[in-house]
Amino acid sequence: LKNLATEWRRHRLAYLLVAPTIIFMVLVHLVPMTQGIYMSFLKLNQFTLSLFLKAPFVGLDNFTGVLFDVDNPVRAGLKLAIRNTAIYSVVVSVVVLSTGMGVALLLNREFRGRSFVRTIMLLPWVVPTYVVGILWGFMWQHDNGIMNRILVDWLGLFADRPFWLSGRNVIWAIIIPTVWRFWPFVMVMFLAGLQTIPGELYEAAEIDGANPWLRFRHITIPLLRPIIAIQLLFQIINGVYAYNIVQMMFGNGAGYPGEWGDLMMTLLTRQSFGSWLFGYGAAVSVMLMIVMLGFVWVWYRVFRQELVIK
Amino acid sequence: MTPRRWKRVHNAVLNVLTAVVGLVTVFPILWMVIASLQNNRSLLAGQVSLTNLYWSNFVQLWTHVKFFVYFKNSLIICGTTMVISTSFACLAGYALARFRFKGAETFNYAIIGTQMIPGIMFLLPLYMMFLWIKQTFGLPMVNTYWGMIGVYTAFFTPMSIFIMRGFFAAIPRELEEAALIDGCSQFQAFWRVILPVSIPGLIATAVYVFLTAWDELLFAWVLTTSSSVQTIPVGIRLYVGQYNNRYDLLMAAAVVTTIPVLVTFFATQKWFVSGMTAGSVKG
Numbered sequence: 001l002k003n004l005a006t007e008w009r010r011h012r013l014a015y016l017l018v019a020p021t022i023i024f025m026v027l028v029h030l031v032p033m034t035q036g037i038y039m040s041f042l043k044l045n046q047f048t049l050s051l052f053l054k055a056p057f058v059g060l061d062n063f064t065g066v067l068f069d070v071d072n073p074v075r076a077g078l079k080l081a082i083r084n085t086a087i088y089s090v091v092v093s094v095v096v097l098s099t100g101m102g103v104a105l106l107l108n109r110e111f112r113g114r115s116f117v118r119t120i121m122l123l124p125w126v127v128p129t130y131v132v133g134i135l136w137g138f139m140w141q142h143d144n145g146i147m148n149r150i151l152v153d154w155l156g157l158f159a160d161r162p163f164w165l166s167g168r169n170v171i172w173a174i175i176i177p178t179v180w181r182f183w184p185f186v187m188v189m190f191l192a193g194l195q196t197i198p199g200e201l202y203e204a205a206e207i208d209g210a211n212p213w214l215r216f217r218h219i220t221i222p223l224l225r226p227i228i229a230i231q232l233l234f235q236i237i238n239g240v241y242a243y244n245i246v247q248m249m250f251g252n253g254a255g256y257p258g259e260w261g262d263l264m265m266t267l268l269t270r271q272s273f274g275s276w277l278f279g280y281g282a283a284v285s286v287m288l289m290i291v292m293l294g295f296v297w298v299w300y301r302v303f304r305q306e307l308v309i310k
Numbered sequence: 311m312t313p314r315r316w317k318r319v320h321n322a323v324l325n326v327l328t329a330v331v332g333l334v335t336v337f338p339i340l341w342m343v344i345a346s347l348q349n350n351r352s353l354l355a356g357q358v359s360l361t362n363l364y365w366s367n368f369v370q371l372w373t374h375v376k377f378f379v380y381f382k383n384s385l386i387i388c389g390t391t392m393v394i395s396t397s398f399a400c401l402a403g404y405a406l407a408r409f410r411f412k413g414a415e416t417f418n419y420a421i422i423g424t425q426m427i428p429g430i431m432f433l434l435p436l437y438m439m440f441l442w443i444k445q446t447f448g449l450p451m452v453n454t455y456w457g458m459i460g461v462y463t464a465f466f467t468p469m470s471i472f473i474m475r476g477f478f479a480a481i482p483r484e485l486e487e488a489a490l491i492d493g494c495s496q497f498q499a500f501w502r503v504i505l506p507v508s509i510p511g512l513i514a515t516a517v518y519v520f521l522t523a524w525d526e527l528l529f530a531w532v533l534t535t536s537s538s539v540q541t542i543p544v545g546i547r548l549y550v551g552q553y554n555n556r557y558d559l560l561m562a563a564a565v566v567t568t569i570p571v572l573v574t575f576f577a578t579q580k581w582f583v584s585g586m587t588a589g590s591v592k593g
Contacts, residue, residue: 004412010411013496014408014409014411015411017404018401018405018417020402021399021402022417024467025420027464028460028463028464029464031435033432035435035439036427036431052438053438103328107328109324111325121332121335121336122579123335123339123572124339126521126568126575127339127571130543131342131546131567131568134546134560134563135338135342135561135564138561139338144353144557149356184335188586189586192587193587237426241429243527243528244527252560254551264428265428265429268428268430269430269528272433278434285428285431289426289427289428289431293423296422
């Protein structure tokens with residue numbers, strides 16, 4: 001206790017500076033989250049909703065039901081949502097990071113109008129994600145969508161017009177707009193990183209006979225690792241918790257994204273606020289959160305050295 | 311080919327590639343704007359005219375929907391959130407960047423941790439908490455500006471702290487040390503010396519908060535039910551549900567909601583990019 005008192009005296013300013021944030025985080029994150037975790041042990045559905053936290057306690061029934069009970073209303077959809085979310089978040093992260101890096105390298109040259117081009121390319125990042133969903137939902141239309149007109153009528157890439165918003169194609173119909181929305185920001189971060197790398201490093205390597213690939217591999221990548229680490233983490237989080245784009249793309253925000261488009265968040269929202277299966281929804285959320293914390297732990301192990309603030 | 315000529319060709323190829331990437335990137339936005347100015351029938355038939363523009367789509371949008379109200383609500387909620395969140399983040403970010411206090415490590419983890427919570431998990435508890443506050447203290451929370459502002463402030467402060475901390479960490483310590491020697495208190499050193507050089511970071515954080523708050527749909531959808539406080543995403547979702555296949559109007563709505571953030575971004579982009587990247591590059 002004495003330690004606490006001295007600690008308080010030594011760092012009083014620091015504690016006062018973080019206090020407002022802590023208060024908000026406790027009220028809006030910690031308390032509701034704890035209740036949310038508790039909800040996962042309750043039989044909370046349309047009949048018990050009015051009881052809220054006083055609903056019957058059922059232990060781990062929600063978890064075992066969602067995972068193993070063949071008759072559980074959430075289980076079948078959950079399998080699809082896990083598959084789709086895994087594909088979606090991994091593909092989006094990889095493509096966003098590599099496109100971002102590629103274009104950053106393209107723009108890291110001297111040419112006229114460079115800052116203009118950079119600004120133009122950052123535009124998609126400013127478009128709200130719900131607008132991205134509406135816009136691409138229109139662009140992917142089978143008969144009157146601009147994408148089929150470009151891909152089929154003008155470029156002739158497909159013999160028949162593909163249905164983008166049904167069947168297996170849906171996974172691409174949601175991945176492509178997401179990539180389009182998020183790569184520019186990553187590109188700007190990479191570009192800023194590239195511009196801090198001294199040119200002499202590359203010149204020295206060139207004299208030593210290193211080809212462009214080797215220079216990229218042994219100079220650029222290691223020096224950009226801190227940025228890569230952070231952006232990778234945020235892209236994965238973004239992908240796993242994605243909601244707006246997919247939700248707004250189908251049926252003008254009211255439709256079911258289909259077997260190849262339903263993600264964890266669209267599924268959970270539908271089951272919770274559509275079917276009132278809050279207990280099951282909370283159980284799935286808790287499991288998802290544990291998986292994500294595991295992912296962050298692995299991520300931290302891999303990138304620990306880069307993340308130390310000097 | 312001589313090396314010099316080869317280099318010229320090489321550069322030309324890269325320039326063409328840059329142009330192609332730029333076009334592909336901007337195209338959907340251009341298409342959104344063009345489509346918003348078409349007659350719906352010809353738009354669906356694939357006939358697009360760049361001369362015969364239907365500005366009436368926007369008039370119709372403005373008169374049919376209470377768009378102005380949604381717009382005003384979004385501005386109030388997102389604007390206030392932006393100010394509060396940025397101030398909190400500025401204070402907490404500075405504390406994390408400069409002081410090794412007990413619990414700083416835990417606080418750092420909590421900041422990343424908040425991003426791992428599926429929003430849907432605490433949406434119902436939050437709604438119930440709102441009802442409970444109303445019952446216990448008589449203070450309405452659902453369908454209020456301050457309810458939404460409170461929630462958004464808590465949501466976007468962690469990421470803002472992350473940005474501000476990186477920015478402060480990139481400022482050399484010697485600045486404050488000089489101020490302390492001159493007789494400033496720690497707080498004065500922060501307020502008078504560090505804050506003025508942190509303007510790009512503050513702007514970047516503010517724009518970041520504004521953009522993400524403008525984008526929030528799920529919580530606004532559940533926590534507001536009256537159009538007098540509903541924000542644009544909610545209004546748009548209600549609106550598009552009514553106007554199936556009126557793609558001209560949908561695109562007009564999309565354009566109108568994009569413009570404020572576009573303007574914000576263009577007005578601040580010089581500081582935004584430098585403020586956003588300063589921390590990540592040196593942090």
